[in-house]
Amino acid sequence: MNNQPKKLILEELDTYEWQMWVPDFGQVGQEKLKNSSVMVSRCGGLGSVVAYELAAAGIGRLVLAHAGNVKHSDLNRQLLMTYDWLGKPRIESAKRRLLELNPRLEITTINENITPENAPKLVAEADLIVDCAPLFEERFAMNAEAVAQRKPIVECAMYDLEATITSITPGQTPCLACLIPEPPPAWKRQFPVFGAVSGTVGCMGAMEAIKIIAGFGKPLLGKMVCIDLRDMTFDTLDLARNPNCAVCGGF
Amino acid sequence: MKIHVTYTGQLKAITKTAAETIHLPDGENTVNSLLFQIAEHYGELAHMMLVGPNQKTHRALIRFVNNTQITPGANPKLGDGDSVTLIPPISGGVNPKGNWNQILTMEC
Numbered sequence: 001m002n003n004q005p006k007k008l009i010l011e012e013l014d015t016y017e018w019q020m021w022v023p024d025f026g027q028v029g030q031e032k033l034k035n036s037s038v039m040v041s042r043c044g045g046l047g048s049v050v051a052y053e054l055a056a057a058g059i060g061r062l063v064l065a066h067a068g069n070v071k072h073s074d075l076n077r078q079l080l081m082t083y084d085w086l087g088k089p090r091i092e093s094a095k096r097r098l099l100e101l102n103p104r105l106e107i108t109t110i111n112e113n114i115t116p117e118n119a120p121k122l123v124a125e126a127d128l129i130v131d132c133a134p135l136f137e138e139r140f141a142m143n144a145e146a147v148a149q150r151k152p153i154v155e156c157a158m159y160d161l162e163a164t165i166t167s168i169t170p171g172q173t174p175c176l177a178c179l180i181p182e183p184p185p186a187w188k189r190q191f192p193v194f195g196a197v198s199g200t201v202g203c204m205g206a207m208e209a210i211k212i213i214a215g216f217g218k219p220l221l222g223k224m225v226c227i228d229l230r231d232m233t234f235d236t237l238d239l240a241r242n243p244n245c246a247v248c249g250g251f
Numbered sequence: 252m253k254i255h256v257t258y259t260g261q262l263k264a265i266t267k268t269a270a271e272t273i274h275l276p277d278g279e280n281t282v283n284s285l286l287f288q289i290a291e292h293y294g295e296l297a298h299m300m301l302v303g304p305n306q307k308t309h310r311a312l313i314r315f316v317n318n319t320q321i322t323p324g325a326n327p328k329l330g331d332g333d334s335v336t337l338i339p340p341i342s343g344g345v346n347p348k349g350n351w352n353q354i355l356t357m358e359c
Contacts, residue, residue, distance in 0.1 A: 136342055163341070179313050182310055184309065238318065239320050242322045
């Protein structure tokens with residue numbers, strides 16, 4: 001088995017020329033992306049954009065989990081879904097659109113949402129997780145498994161014109177359960193959303209993943225950015241680990 | 252005692268304000284006593300967001316005092332002029348039945 005890092009081919013050197021001009025990233029960062037894998041939990045309003053930006057940036061492999069078929073109500077924000085794919089599996093639409101952009105991309109898909117049963121295998125297949133799931137049950141399952149496997153997580157969430165984003169290094173920064181030890185009350189299935197809001201956070205989540213993988217910039221480790229696009233406020237808050245956290249408190 | 256409170260997410264929608272100054276009675280006040288006062292002032296929805304059925308404040312509320320996060324369950328004392336930021340966790344939905352078979356294929 002050949003474990004040597006893959007080098008960039010000529011086509012990739014052309015494709016990524018402009019981003020390799022980014023200070024501290026360069027060709028070394030690009031090769032790290034090519035040799036890395038990211039698991040995106042749900043390819044909805046957030047995850048579609050995360051996956052698309054990572055595909056555009058030249059990530060080597062994506063692991064995607066998303067159940068269900070494309071509906072009209074997906075099309076205001078789930079940018080990997082298309083009108084001509086209505087009624088057909090979302091995960092197939094996502095894969096098709098990503099390969100149109102980047103045919104070199106390796107993609108592993110599962111037509112399911114995250115559960116405690118499928119999380120271990122999916123997390124094991126990736127170097128980093130971007131959690132874009134709408135349900136706290138899925139987020140908690142993903143967090144527990146990623147912490148157990150010591151995989152970094154980028155947590156993105158949005159509501160209305162607001163969003164939050166933080167990055168987690170298990171054992172070093174607060175994990176999701178440190179912040180939210182139990183499901184919050186009063187949440188509803190329906191929620192107000194513009195694609196431009198989920199897309200904003202999706203782009204930020206993709207950038208966090210790129211920074212963590214390539215090892216440059218300052219990821220939001222132990223910090224949470226709270227965004228309100230209604231008045232364009234961006235606040236960065238310091239987070240604290242919970243020493244009694246049921247998920248990561250033991251290490 | 253004056254406390255500067257900032258709301259986000261659903262709390263901002265319920266209180267219809269992003270920030271306000273709340274007057275607490277003189278004497279010893281804590282984050283929990285502030286949350287109970289907010290819940291009482293803004294009624295049923297705020298109460299549901301902040302206080303659980305056991306009449307304790309919800310642990311699933313990210314709280315900051317003077318821009319420093321306090322861990323879930325902690326209840327520090329407040330001083331005059333302190334600022335408190337309350338962030339209800341946001342996400343895209345909830346599974347009302349908590350059934351993993353339903354979540355596995357849920358089309359939301």
